[in-house]
Amino acid sequence: MRGSDASQTLLFNFVTIEERVPAKHPIRALRTAAAAVLSELRSRIDQAYDRRGRTAIPAEQVLRALVIWSFYDVPSERQLLEALEYNLLFRWFVGLELGDEVWSREAFRRNRRRLHDCGVVAEFLARLCARSRGRLLANPHFHVNRTLIDEWSGQQSIDV
Numbered sequence: 001m002r003g004s005d006a007s008q009t010l011l012f013n014f015v016t017i018e019e020r021v022p023a024k025h026p027i028r029a030l031r032t033a034a035a036a037v038l039s040e041l042r043s044r045i046d047q048a049y050d051r052r053g054r055t056a057i058p059a060e061q062v063l064r065a066l067v068i069w070s071f072y073d074v075p076s077e078r079q080l081l082e083a084l085e086y087n088l089l090f091r092w093f094v095g096l097e098l099g100d101e102v103w104s105r106e107a108f109r110r111n112r113r114r115l116h117d118c119g120v121v122a123e124f125l126a127r128l129c130a131r132s133r134g135r136l137l138a139n140p141h142f143h144v145n146r147t148l149i150d151e152w153s154g155q156q157s158i159d160v
Contacts, residue, residue, distance in 0.1 A: 017092040037127040048118045057111045064094045073143040122153040
């Protein structure tokens with residue numbers, strides 16, 4: 001018997017994004033490694049932010065978004081932010097809940113530059129790639145954009 005093609009949306013959803021990410025997906029190991037590196041860099045990240053003023057995008061989310069941008073070879077910042085609107089895997093990795101709004105391009109760019117200018121982006125990527133030791137390029141889930149990583153790392157040489 002043929003099933004119906006009903007397109008009514010649910011009023012309530014009782015499934016988390018966490019449950020949608022396959023248990024053996026390699027992005028889980030990447031997120032664990034990113035969390036460890038972020039923990040190591042917490043004091044450097046704190047130094048990049050003033051204690052007064054408006055609340056910024058969490059640095060951890062900005063840095064994890066940069067990982068998505070470079071490791072999934074998303075072509076542009078605009079397309080990265082668009083993909084964060086609907087891609088559950090990306091939202092989960094970055095740390096956005098289903099109902100969270102994705103940031104504006106200006107806010108994302110401003111926060112990315114702040115972290116880049118104080119050297120946190122380069123240090124984060126260097127440590128993350130060092131933990132992975134070449135497994136990223138060998139994994140078919142990732143299409144690492146070396147150009148972005150080289151740009152963000154400045155003078156550092158990072159093996160992916």
